Amino acid sequence: MESHKCPVTTSFMDHKVQSEPWEFIADLHERCPVHQVPETGIWLIVDHEASKEALLSPEIFSNQVRAASGHQAEMHKLHQQILSEEGWGHVMTLQRTDPPVHTRYRKLVNRVFTPRRVAEMAPNIDEIANDLIDGFIDSGECEFMSEFALLLPGTIITEQLGLDRSQISTFKKWADAMLAPAMRLLTEEEVREVAHSELEAQKHFDEIFEKRRKNPEEDLMSALVHSHQEGEEPLTNAELQNLMHQLITGGFETTTSALAHGVWLLIEYPDQQKLLRSNPELIEKFVEEALRFWSPVQGLARMTTQDTEVCGTTIPEGSVVSVRYGAANRDPKEFENPEVFDINREDNGSHLAFGLGAHFCPGASLARQQLKSAFTALLERTEWFEFAKPLPDPAHEPSFFLLPIEEMHLKFT
Numbered sequence: 001m002e003s004h005k006c007p008v009t010t011s012f013m014d015h016k017v018q019s020e021p022w023e024f025i026a027d028l029h030e031r032c033p034v035h036q037v038p039e040t041g042i043w044l045i046v047d048h049e050a051s052k053e054a055l056l057s058p059e060i061f062s063n064q065v066r067a068a069s070g071h072q073a074e075m076h077k078l079h080q081q082i083l084s085e086e087g088w089g090h091v092m093t094l095q096r097t098d099p100p101v102h103t104r105y106r107k108l109v110n111r112v113f114t115p116r117r118v119a120e121m122a123p124n125i126d127e128i129a130n131d132l133i134d135g136f137i138d139s140g141e142c143e144f145m146s147e148f149a150l151l152l153p154g155t156i157i158t159e160q161l162g163l164d165r166s167q168i169s170t171f172k173k174w175a176d177a178m179l180a181p182a183m184r185l186l187t188e189e190e191v192r193e194v195a196h197s198e199l200e201a202q203k204h205f206d207e208i209f210e211k212r213r214k215n216p217e218e219d220l221m222s223a224l225v226h227s228h229q230e231g232e233e234p235l236t237n238a239e240l241q242n243l244m245h246q247l248i249t250g251g252f253e254t255t256t257s258a259l260a261h262g263v264w265l266l267i268e269y270p271d272q273q274k275l276l277r278s279n280p281e282l283i284e285k286f287v288e289e290a291l292r293f294w295s296p297v298q299g300l301a302r303m304t305t306q307d308t309e310v311c312g313t314t315i316p317e318g319s320v321v322s323v324r325y326g327a328a329n330r331d332p333k334e335f336e337n338p339e340v341f342d343i344n345r346e347d348n349g350s351h352l353a354f355g356l357g358a359h360f361c362p363g364a365s366l367a368r369q370q371l372k373s374a375f376t377a378l379l380e381r382t383e384w385f386e387f388a389k390p391l392p393d394p395a396h397e398p399s400f401f402l403l404p405i406e407e408m409h410l411k412f413t
Contacts, residue, residue, distance in 0.1 A: 013039045019394030019403075021298070022339065025327045034313040042320045044299070046327035048334035048352070050310050054302060054323050055356040058098040061302035063359065065096065065320060075191050079181060082195035087202040088241040095246050099358055108227040108235065109243065109362045112220060118365045121156070125370055128155050129377040137381060137412065141388050144263060144408040145256070152374055153255035156366075157248065160220035162208040174201035175252045178245055183399050198245075205244050206237060220247070251363045253402060254296040255370050260405045261294035262287070262375060267386050267410075269341050276343060277379055286343040287371045292351035293341050298326035299401055300355070322400070325352045384413040 010017055010024050012035075017024050025046055028035050033047035045051050054061040083089045093105045132151055136142035151168065158164075158171045177197030180186060186194065208221050216222035224243060228234045235243070266273040276286050299322040306317045315321060329351045330338040336347060354361035361367070378385070388409040397404040 011039065012037050012044065015398045016394050018398060018400065019396040021326070022330065025324075025330055026339075028327065029331055029333075032313075033311040034315065042301075042322050043315050044322050044324050044327070045310060046324045046331070047311055048328040048331035048350070051323045051325070051328040051352060052356055054310070054321065055352070055359070058102075058358060060305055060308050061321060061323070062305050063096050063098050063102070063302060064092070065301045065303045072185060075186055075188065076181065078188065079191050079195050082192065083198060083202070087199045088238045090245065091238045091242050093239055093242045093246065094362075095250075095359070102358055105239075105243070106358065106362070108224070111227050112223040113362045113366060115365055117223075118369050121366070122369055122373065124159075125152075125156060125373040126377065128152060129373045130381075133377055133381050140413075141409065141411040144410045145260060145405060146407075148374075149256045149259040149263075149405075149408070152259065153252055153370055156370065157220075157251060161205070161244070161248075162212070162217070162219055162221050163204075171248075173197055175248050177201075178249045179253060182249075182401065183397075183404075201244075201248075202241050205241060209237065209240055247363070250361065251367070253404060255367050257296035257403050257405065258291060258294075258367065258371055259374055260408055261296070261403070262290040262371065263378075263385070263408070263410065264391070265290055265293060265341055272341060272343055273384070276375075277383075280376065280379065282343050283372055283376055283379075284368075285345070285348075286375065287368060288348050288351065289341065289343050289345050290371075291353035292329045292335070292345075292348045294403065295326040295329050295351070295353040296403060297353070297355075297401060298399075298403060299324040300359075301401075325355065326403075328352050382412045385410050387411075 010027075012018065012021070012024065028044070028046045033045065033050060035044045035046070036042070037044060045054055080089045092101075094102065094109065097105070129152055132148050132155075136147050142148065150172065154168045154171060154175075155165055158168050161171070163171055174197055177194040178201070180190070180194045205221070209225055212219075212222040212225045216226055224235065224240060226234075266276065272286075276282055302321045302323060304315050304317055304319045304321060308315050308317075329335070332338050334347075334350060335345075354364040354367075388411040391408060392406065395405060397406055
């Protein structure tokens with residue numbers, strides 16, 4: 001958008017703005033729901049209706065986003081070269097494909113993440129949540145990120161991937177390495193380091209795929225290896241590796257973030273903490289409102305296949321567009337008083353925290369179950385919680401798409 005049409009004075013590349021974008025977002029909602037970030041050329045869509053339309057129109061807003069140019073493209077090439085030579089380079093499966101290619105992968109993954117499978121996992125998730133609370137409840141305080149928020153989804157996915165619970169720090173190292181190229185600009189040395197960590201993960205997964213082909217177990221790995229039905233092609237090793245990459249990067253940091261932001265909200269709004277403690281049946285409404293208010297995935301990229309008009313602004317063909325889920329979930333045209341956190345809210349069913357359309361998050365039901373189990377256990381086993389020390393400022397690590405929190409110190413009654 002030309003600068004005279006949209007005189008935004010704040011830069012979205014500012015770390016503080018990315019960490020707490022709400023003032024910036026409110027300004028965009030009011031004046032320019034489509035905004036081009038001058039430093040990167042990426043277009044932001046913050047309008048709820050326009051975001052929905054973009055997510056439901058892959059023929060115009062394609063998931064096949066071309067790699068960046070310049071230094072970043074060189075680093076991307078190096079990263080892929082290391083993986084291809086020693087393991088498996090990334091092939092496009094779920095996230096970076098459009099229908100009909102995407103449809104095949106999605107069908108296979110949907111067979112793995114069934115509501116029935118998640119329901120069967122619920123007692124185990126409850127047990128893990130309570131085991132983790134046992135570790136700090138007597139001392140009356142904890143560093144919530146390392147002692148709970150990382151460990152709950154980490155333990156669940158670690159077990160599902162055929163790893164031992166004791167290997168969670170290894171898993172965390174792999175997950176961080178897989179996420180790193182999307183989180184920040186890396187030096188050549190860092191690229192080599194994260195690629196070699198991912199190779200370690202790939203070799204581990206390959207051994208497990210082999211074992212599960214011969215002797216299936218009740219885990220995610222077995223379900224993926226055997227997800228094809230008669231007459232369908234099984235997934236190749238490269239496809240399986242890419243799906244693992246996406247399940248880890250998509251399901252780990254995001255659930256960790258949702259747990260941390262849920263606690264943050266209950267502390268920031270003590271009236272809501274009180275309300276939820278006296279009405280535990282509101283837990284599901286609380287989960288949905290927390291997801292709307294602090295969406296773990298703030299936005300994801302698409303690429304335009306033609307010139308297209310959005311909210312009166314023409315976005316040229318070949319542009320990278322970031323559909324801002326978090327901003328759409330604060331659109332006053334869709335949500336009454338969107339800046340108010342209210343677990344009794346009636347209009348949060350249309351939030352976009354898990355996306356929409358063909359790319360709706362396949363792990364949404366598992367994430368919701370983890371949040372429900374976690375907050376039920378935390379509320380049942382404490383009378384109150386608050387911050388033991390203030391959050392850092394900015395509270396989040398720099399990221400264009402996510403809201404990663406480094407540390408959060410809590411004390412309990």
